[in-house]
Amino acid sequence: MSLTTLRTRTAVLLTVAITTIILILALFFYIKRQFFITRTEINEDVMVEKIVSMGKLELVKYSMKDVIEKKEIRNILPDKRILFVAVGEVTGCIDLTKIKKSDIVPSGSDSLTVFLPKPEICYVKLDHQQSKVYDVSGAWFPGDSKNMVEDIYKIAERQILENAGKQNILGKTNENARLIFRPMLENISGKKVGIEFRQ
DSSP states (O other): OOHHHHHHHHHHHHHHHHHHHHHHHHHHHHHHHHHHOOOOOOOOOOOOOOOOOOOEEEEEEEEEEEEEEEEEOOSSSOOEEEEEEEEEEEEEEEEGGGOOGGGEEEOSSSEEEEEEOOOEEEEEEEOTTTOEEEEEESOOSHHHHHHHHHHHHHHHHHHHHHHHHHTTHHHHHHHHHHHHHHHHHHHHHSSEEEEEEOO
């Protein structure tokens, strides 16, 4: 075997070996990448259960923060306790769909009285991103913590509504309705307008 043939064979073998190593490395990195790539799939089936015409005019919104502690005192085991900071809002509104023609009562040639529906609470909503459970203790069983958290969210929603009531949210809704509707209706009608609320 001549030296030239030997060199040629060595070069071919070396080329094949390098190509094989490159292919093996490429395959290794491709497979490694496939193992660590994750895809997120979200599937949903949307069903519209009810369509409601909205006629509620929001007149006041209270943004509230409340620190709530709930304790369950036990005789033998340590007490169950949860500390929760609730952040939410309560909105007062008037349902304009309830206004009828008979609610507009003329009083003389230059004035009229408009009877508005009673103010109501539109919604109470907890901000789940800002509300936080700060401490849970005394939960011995796996489902205890979950039940305590679910329960404290319900309590927080009730407390926020109750606190808004104590701070007279419906009175403020009433006041804002007068401030908004009186000048608007006076401009439209060209008459002096009195605002009253249905009992």
